[in-house]
Amino acid sequence: MLHLPSLMDAPVLYAELNLAKTRGLRCTSPPSLSQVGFLVHKSPIEKCSVAVQENRTEPTGRSAILECPRDWHPHWDKCLFISQTSRTWAEGLSDCSLRGATLLLIRDGEELRxxxxxxxxxxxxxxxxxxxxxxxxxxxxxxxxxxxxxILQITGKDEENSCALISHGEVFSDSCSSDNHWICQKMLRHV
Structure with missing residues (x-):
């Protein structure tokens, strides 16, 4: 069994959300990058879409418990799956898709570290x-x-068929055809 000391040793946090009185969402323009550093640029529409997805409640008004599927590891509001095999980037992407997930998207410097x-x-x-x-x-x-x-610099070549890999010291480019492990992510699910 895979042991993830940095990800698994942290206590799992359960939260009770009371959103029954929420009539709608107000989506505002994103803060400037000088205020907040993101690795991913999102438009206001994408941010609003994420907010709508996150503001779901059960029809009974009960709070929902959030948890990861079996063999997945909690990491903030995500569940991570660490591949045990090495394949190409496209095969890793396909594996994540079959699991209802995508390859890992890193949000900020803290998550990167x-x-x-x-x-x-x-x-x-x-x-x-x-x-x-x-x-x-x-x-x-x-x-x-x-x-x-x-926020994030890719070391190596910027050329066709280059995909990013994360290692202990850097994020670097390699051929998408190389065999490597991969990390899938999906959002925590309501149970």
Whole structure:
């Protein structure tokens, strides 16, 4: 069984949400990047969509317990699945999709550091949901967002068929055809 010291040793947090009186959501413009550093740029529409998905309650008005599926590991509001095999980036993406998930999207520097600490303990590198798009000449996350290079730098070549890997010391580019482990993510589910 896989042991994730950085991710598993943290206590699981359960929260009671009382959203019954919420009539609607107000979506505002995102804060400027000088105020908040994100690795993923999201438009106001994407942020609103996420907020709507997160504000679900059970019809009975009871609070919902959030938990990860079996063999997944809680990490903040996400569940992470660590592959036990090495395959290409596309095969990792396909495996995540079959699990109802996507390759990992890193939100900020704190999450990046935690994942790098985890990979240091494993001595491995992992594909994440970041790929170089030759036509646009930019790194894009699986959700279509452009990488904020002020927060995260990719070492290695920016060329066609380059995918990002996270290791203990860096995030670097490698051929998407190389065999590596990968990390899938999905949001915590209501049970």
């Amino acid at each position: 935690l994942l790098q600490d985890f990979s240091k303990g494993k001595g491995q590198q992992f594909y994440i949901g970041l790929k170089y798009v030759q036509v646009d000449k930019v790194w894009k996350w699986m959700n279509g967002s452009i990488l904020n290079t002020n």
